[in-house]
Amino acid sequence: MSYINGNGNANGAKPPNPQPEVLSANRLRKEYGSRMxxxxxxxxxRAGRVMGFLGPNGAGKTxxxxxxxxxxxPTSGYFLVDGISSKQPEQIRQKIGVLPEGMGLPKRVxxxxxxxxxxxLYGRSASTAKATSRELLKDVGMQxxxxxxxxxxxxxxxxxxxxxxxxxxxxxxxxxxxxxxxxDPRGQKELLSLIQRIARERNTGIVLCSHLLSEIEGICDxxxxxxxxxxxxxxxxxxxxxxxxxxxxxxNTIRVRVPPxxxxxxxxxxxxxxxxxxxxxxxxxxxxxxxxxxxxxxxxPATEANARxxxxxxxxxxxxxxxxxESAGGRLQDVFLQxxxxxxx
Amino acid sequence: MNGASTTSTTPVWRLVLKQELTEMWLxxxxxxxxxxxxxxxxxxxxxxxTNSELSLTPPREMEVITLQAIMAFGLFIGLVLGADCIxxxxxxxxxxxxxxxxxxxxxxxxxxFLAALSxxxxxxxxxxxxxxxxxxxxxxxxxSLVWGAVFGTLLAIGFTCxxxxxxxxxxxxxxxxxxxxxxxxVSLLPGQLPGEVKTxxxxxxxxxxxxxxxxxxxxxxxxxxxxxxxxxxxxxVACIVATIVILAVLFLYxxxxxxLDGGARIARPIWNRMEAVK
Numbered sequence: 001m002s003y004i005n006g007n008g009n010a011n012g013a014k015p016p017n018p019q020p021e022v023l024s025a026n027r028l029r030k031e032y033g034s035r036m037x038x039x040x041x042x043x044x045x046r047a048g049r050v051m052g053f054l055g056p057n058g059a060g061k062t063x064x065x066x067x068x069x070x071x072x073x074p075t076s077g078y079f080l081v082d083g084i085s086s087k088q089p090e091q092i093r094q095k096i097g098v099l100p101e102g103m104g105l106p107k108r109v110x111x112x113x114x115x116x117x118x119x120x121l122y123g124r125s126a127s128t129a130k131a132t133s134r135e136l137l138k139d140v141g142m143q144x145x146x147x148x149x150x151x152x153x154x155x156x157x158x159x160x161x162x163x164x165x166x167x168x169x170x171x172x173x174x175x176x177x178x179x180x181x182x183x184d185p186r187g188q189k190e191l192l193s194l195i196q197r198i199a200r201e202r203n204t205g206i207v208l209c210s211h212l213l214s215e216i217e218g219i220c221d222x223x224x225x226x227x228x229x230x231x232x233x234x235x236x237x238x239x240x241x242x243x244x245x246x247x248x249x250x251x252n253t254i255r256v257r258v259p260p261x262x263x264x265x266x267x268x269x270x271x272x273x274x275x276x277x278x279x280x281x282x283x284x285x286x287x288x289x290x291x292x293x294x295x296x297x298x299x300x301p302a303t304e305a306n307a308r309x310x311x312x313x314x315x316x317x318x319x320x321x322x323x324x325x326e327s328a329g330g331r332l333q334d335v336f337l338q339x340x341x342x343x344x345x
Numbered sequence: 346m347n348g349a350s351t352t353s354t355t356p357v358w359r360l361v362l363k364q365e366l367t368e369m370w371l372x373x374x375x376x377x378x379x380x381x382x383x384x385x386x387x388x389x390x391x392x393x394x395t396n397s398e399l400s401l402t403p404p405r406e407m408e409v410i411t412l413q414a415i416m417a418f419g420l421f422i423g424l425v426l427g428a429d430c431i432x433x434x435x436x437x438x439x440x441x442x443x444x445x446x447x448x449x450x451x452x453x454x455x456x457x458f459l460a461a462l463s464x465x466x467x468x469x470x471x472x473x474x475x476x477x478x479x480x481x482x483x484x485x486x487x488x489s490l491v492w493g494a495v496f497g498t499l500l501a502i503g504f505t506c507x508x509x510x511x512x513x514x515x516x517x518x519x520x521x522x523x524x525x526x527x528x529x530x531v532s533l534l535p536g537q538l539p540g541e542v543k544t545x546x547x548x549x550x551x552x553x554x555x556x557x558x559x560x561x562x563x564x565x566x567x568x569x570x571x572x573x574x575x576x577x578x579x580x581x582v583a584c585i586v587a588t589i590v591i592l593a594v595l596f597l598y599x600x601x602x603x604x605l606d607g608g609a610r611i612a613r614p615i616w617n618r619m620e621a622v623k
Contacts, residue, residue, distance in 0.1 A: 071441070071444065090447055093445055093446065094447050098445045100441045101438075102438050104439045106364070106367075106368050108371045109364070109367060117360060117364055118446060120355060121446040122447055124352065125354075126355070165442060169446075
């Protein structure tokens with residue numbers, strides 16, 4: 001089911017009582033002289049949903065975010081935030097929260113003081129801003145460090161505080177630019193679940209720019225993939241994966257992970273299987289074997305499922321433990337790599 | 346957010362000023378510059394004092410030379426702090442959240458401007474004992490303190506504005522500081538012109554147009570040579586006009602266009618174009 005509107009590949013039915021649209025862009029375009037940085041960006045985002053904004057470096061993500069956050073004027077097109085037109089940037093700024101990539105924080109100010117300062121900049125009284133700041137620090141799991149100077153914060157804490165700052169004006173849409181950059185795996189996981197929780201509990205639309213495709217796949221409801229300044233795919237994560245016509249190398253291909261000590265034996269078993277066309281790649285260190293099925297074995301979904309089961313059974317029968325098994329091309333990463341490569345070509 | 350009690354009446358510029366003062370004074374930047382200021386002033390006063398013992402420089406002249414040095418060092422502090430205040434924030438990615446808030450650009454710039462100006466009154470107060478000692482009881486002390494405060498404040502305002510303008514239109518602190526230093530050195534040039542050029546028509550125009558040199562001429566002619574008011578008034582007017590013009594450019598033209606990139610919203614300054622080409 002698609003919650004993304006516009007001219008993309010959304011083809012599903014809308015849910016009953018859909019959430020209101022909090023952000024919609026219409027044919028946004030940005031040109032720098034003769035260079036087209038952004039071409040006809042159109043989409044909409046509903047409240048309570050997280051949208052992944054993906055693309056290789058130079059794809060136009062930052063330009064898009066800067067336009068949507070009123071930091072840059074589009075050459076043409078417009079957007080609405082909670083019904084407010086992009087022609088009213090000051091009103092839009094009241095409705096959005098932003099965590100810029102690599103955001104700096106003053107060192108000699110405490111977390112509470114910093115959030116209170118921004119609360120006041122949004123027109124709140126000092127006492128209200130301070131009370132809100134304490135609540136926000138609690139929301140992001142930093143209630144015990146609010147009175148410490150920010151110079152003593154770890155990178156993860158700074159990112160959490162950045163998210164709290166983005167929430168200080170109770171925004172309808174939050175833009176997060178690479179929020180997990182530089183965090184350890186645990187920090188990444190915690191921050192992403194915090195982002196998801198914020199979207200659900202506050203009913204806020206979140207636009208999340210990230211290069212962590214597996215994480216995006218896990219927490220985002222919708223996704224937009226950009227390349228060379230234009231949208232190459234958009235829809236729900238399942239739609240984008242499902243609708244992408246994968247190339248020959250990725251079609252009919254599975255990946256099996258076995259212990260590295262069993263990899264030679266596994267290769268022999270796989271090569272002798274009648275369903276296997278070829279063993280394409282072997283990663284002896286990681287234990288991954290990539291296998292392409294024969295055309296006959298992948299003639300239709302039912303036959304393909306049987307072929308995969310037979311391959312697994314053959315491996316198990318000879319006593320090889322299966323540590324991982326997945327379809328190549330069935331992940332957002334495969335789709336991303338293919339679509340962005342096609343766009344560059 | 347409901348009700349009047351939850352709404353702030355504090356103007357944005359005061360919030361920004363408070364934040365900037367905290368960073369500038371507790372962070373040590375302003376203090377470090379003031380320490381350098383005191384060192385330079387001490388060296389100047391020592392050299393002049395030594396000359397005085399040899400009866401080479403009369404107290405009246407020493408007072409004015411020291412005052413000129415105080416103003417040159419003091420405005421340089423404002424210039425440096427102004428030159429860093431926007432580009433520094435751009436580089437630390439602390440400007441973006443500020444611009445993304447609903448605060449007006451002019452109020453943000455006003456808060457930063459006042460913060461960058463804040464070391465000047467402290468610097469002038471620190472220099473008062475030097476002026477008292479070097480005057481050696483001469484009647485020039487009173488007027489020099491008054492005119493020092495007037496011209497020093499005008500120059501500090503003007504040069505802080507110049508620093509901030511360069512900062513608003515630059516993409517890096519390095520470039521911003523370099524350009525500001527260049528402007529400072531250029532403003533010192535008319536004072537170094539040979540005698541015949543100084544007395545020529547062009548030389549006189551340069552002395553009036555350059556705020557630093559017009560200040561020097563006012564102090565020189567007014568306090569040492571004892572020239573008539575009507576003669577030296579032009580230098581004061583020139584300094585006031587220059588300060589008003591630069592304030593207007595900063596707050597009416599540059600501040601409303603303050604953006605994430607230096608010069609992105611205005612005709613790009615030549616130094617940014619050069620940087621882009623590089």
